[in-house]
């Protein structure tokens with residue numbers, strides 16, 4: 001453990017300039033360009049990480065587009081405050097700022113950057129956000145975990161699914177994951193199955209073999225099998241990652257005492273998911289409760305996810321790894337939709 005108190009430490013091989021993929025205005029991925037910019041300098045409590053892998057998320061596309069408009073007062077009213085996307089970062093600590101405790105030069109770390117920054121050769125991160133990557137976990141696997149794995153974990157916690165065996169008095173819990181094939185969904189299926197739940201899931205038929213391999217006992221294609229055909233009050237938890245279904249239909253599927261968890265960020269162009277979240281508060285009165293999830297960076301959850309990956313009990317599904325030179329294409333792939341598991345960009 002290192003306590004650098006008032007001093008900073010820097011690797012000897014640090015360049016002065018670095019590559020970063022930036023978009024100075026809101027708009028589609030095609031407008032993202034590779035630029036040479038000065039290396040960041042760590043402030044108090046911060047480190048600089050040499051990026052080996054960055055996981056991309058639906059949230060990166062939203063921030064590229066500035067969609068919904070509601071995010072702009074926070075992330076930049078007329079243009080993005082942080083023009084570099086990439087919220088899940090795995091790499092090596094290259095510089096340590098003052099007052100950093102427990103993070104050392106050369107350490108392999110992973111963490112979440114809410115404002116982005118991962119699509120660059122180096123990135124500045126608060127040390128408190130970082131977790132050590134175990135030796136037998138690849139940087140590409142680690143970079144899938146902070147947002148996608150962390151959101152899936154927090155969604156199941158919000159649903160009240162206990163840790164350990166996941167079995168409570170009265171029998172095994174039945175969980176429905178709506179939107180099981182994407183980044184969050186592929187983790188949600190694995191984690192729910194690991195907690196002992198009987199997992200049903202929706203995904204395109206072509207992704208059913210994967211989702212069943214991850215632990216779902218039954219899959220339905222959302223385009224051909226409407227959820228209205230499922231038995232009423234069948235599930236202890238319904239986790240909605242895809243959106244689009246009326247709240248009352250989600251509640252109809254949920255057993256008395258069960259929970260609907262809204263994960264999806266979908267909604268209108270101005271307020272996004274907010275109107276649906278407000279409706280959910282009123283719809284919960286006297287009916288199965290609906291919880292709207294706003295996942296936050298949780299290093300303690302990330303640590304547990306890394307342990308599960310190291311033990312081979314959870315496996316990140318990586319649809320495609322892109323070299324750094326093709327980061328713009330990686331964002332465009334995500335923007336086009338239909339991602340299966342995660343898209344990861346390797347470091348510069």
Ligand SMILES: NC(=O)c1ccc[n+]([C@@H]2O[C@H](COP(=O)([O-])OP(=O)(O)OC[C@H]3O[C@@H](n4cnc5c(N)ncnc54)[C@H](OP(=O)(O)O)[C@@H]3O)[C@@H](O)[C@H]2O)c1
Pocket residue numbers: 056057058059147148151178179180181182183184185202203204222241242243244262263264265266293294295296337338339340341
């Ligand atoms: N609440 C929070 O804190 C939080 C945190 C992270 C993410 N999110 C939200 O969670 C959602 C998923 O994020 P992600 O990064 O996992 O996205 P992603 O990797 O792009 O995955 C989206 C997946 O959803 C599937 N899908 C779309 N519509 C569907 C439907 N009607 N039924 C079933 N599957 C459907 C897609 O498959 P096909 O289109 O190929 O069928 C795709 O595999 C996004 O809306 C994101 O904003 C929320």
